[in-house]
Each structure stands twice: as C-alpha cells, then as structure tokens.
Amino acid sequence: MDEKLVSAMRTGNMELAKQAIAAHPEAVHLADERGFTPLVLATYLEQVDIARLLLEKGAEVNRQDAAGNTALMGVVFKGHEGLVDLLLEHGAEIDKQNHSGSTALIFAATYGKLSMAKKLLEHGADTNIKDTEGRSAQEHADEQGHTALSTLLKEHSQS
Numbered sequence: 001m002d003e004k005l006v007s008a009m010r011t012g013n014m015e016l017a018k019q020a021i022a023a024h025p026e027a028v029h030l031a032d033e034r035g036f037t038p039l040v041l042a043t044y045l046e047q048v049d050i051a052r053l054l055l056e057k058g059a060e061v062n063r064q065d066a067a068g069n070t071a072l073m074g075v076v077f078k079g080h081e082g083l084v085d086l087l088l089e090h091g092a093e094i095d096k097q098n099h100s101g102s103t104a105l106i107f108a109a110t111y112g113k114l115s116m117a118k119k120l121l122e123h124g125a126d127t128n129i130k131d132t133e134g135r136s137a138q139e140h141a142d143e144q145g146h147t148a149l150s151t152l153l154k155e156h157s158q159s
Contacts, residue, residue, distance in 0.1 A: 002027035009042045017050045028059045035065035043071045055090045068098030076104040076116045101131030109137035112146045127157040
C-alpha cells in the first residue's frame with residue numbers, strides 16, 4: 001500500500017491523499033498483506049472524506065480482506081453510521097458473507113450495535129442468513145444477551 005496515502009489516512013490530510021492518488025492512481029486498488037485496502041483503512045480510521053475520495057477514484061466497495069470482511073462489516077463493527085450510509089450509497093452488498101459466513105447484520109447482532117442493525121434492516125438486510133456454524137443474526141444477539149437487538153430481529157423476520 002502507498003505509504004503517502006496511508007499517512008494521509010492516519011492524519012486525515014485530504015490534500016496529501018489527493019496528491020498520493022494523483023501520483024499513483026492504482027493505489028486505491030492495492031492491499032497490504034492482510035488484504036486491507038485503502039478503503040478499509042480509511043473507514044477503520046473513520047476518515048469519511050478520504051473514504052469518499054477513494055470511492056470516487058474507483059475503490060472497490062465490496063472487496064474482501066484475507067478473512068473475507070468488507071469495509072461495511074468493519075464500519076458496522078465500529079458503529080459509524082455516516083460511513084455505513086456512504087458505503088451503501090456506493091453499492092456495498094449488504095448481505096455479503098465473510099469466510100465464517102458472517103454478514104454486516106450478524107456483526108451488528110454479535111457486537112450489540114442496535115442502531116447499525118436498524119440501518120441495515122432499513123436497507124433490506126436478510127435476517128435469515130446463517131453463518132458457517134448455522135447461526136442467524138438473532139441467534140448471535142441471543143447468545144450475547146442483546147435483548148433489544150434480538151427482539152428487533154425477531155420482529156423484522158416476522159414481517
């Protein structure tokens with residue numbers, strides 16, 4: 001991954017990000033040894049403007065890292081609604097599964113991210129998808145004691 005671009009993302013320096021991309025346009029597609037792309041890193045660091053720039057420059061919104069996770073999954077885990085909106089606006093696949101079969105909704109359920117689950121459900125997330133262990137988002141919420149989330153998922157799967 002381009003070090004200048006990484007530095008820009010870590011500091012939130014939009015001008016440096018623009019310069020790095022202009023000098024190396026292919027940088028938006030590169031990944032590190034863990035499969036983390038600049039988009040994944042920008043969203044992890046909650047750099048909304050730089051994430052938007054990367055998407056405008058062709059970053060692949062649904063690209064998966066070495067574990068099969070997407071930027072959307074990471075953003076849901078961290079609970080950043082603005083980035084969820086940005087990724088969904090740019091075509092993030094809401095029901096994409098990682099290597100363990102988890103989806104963004106399963107992440108929300110597992111980590112108790114009620115507002116994230118509501119947003120994903122509003123955008124049509126499938127409550128019936130199960131991970132590789134055969135557990136749905138609701139089952140994950142139940143196991144973790146996230147009662148309000150479990151209730152929401154139960155109500156949504158009945159409608």
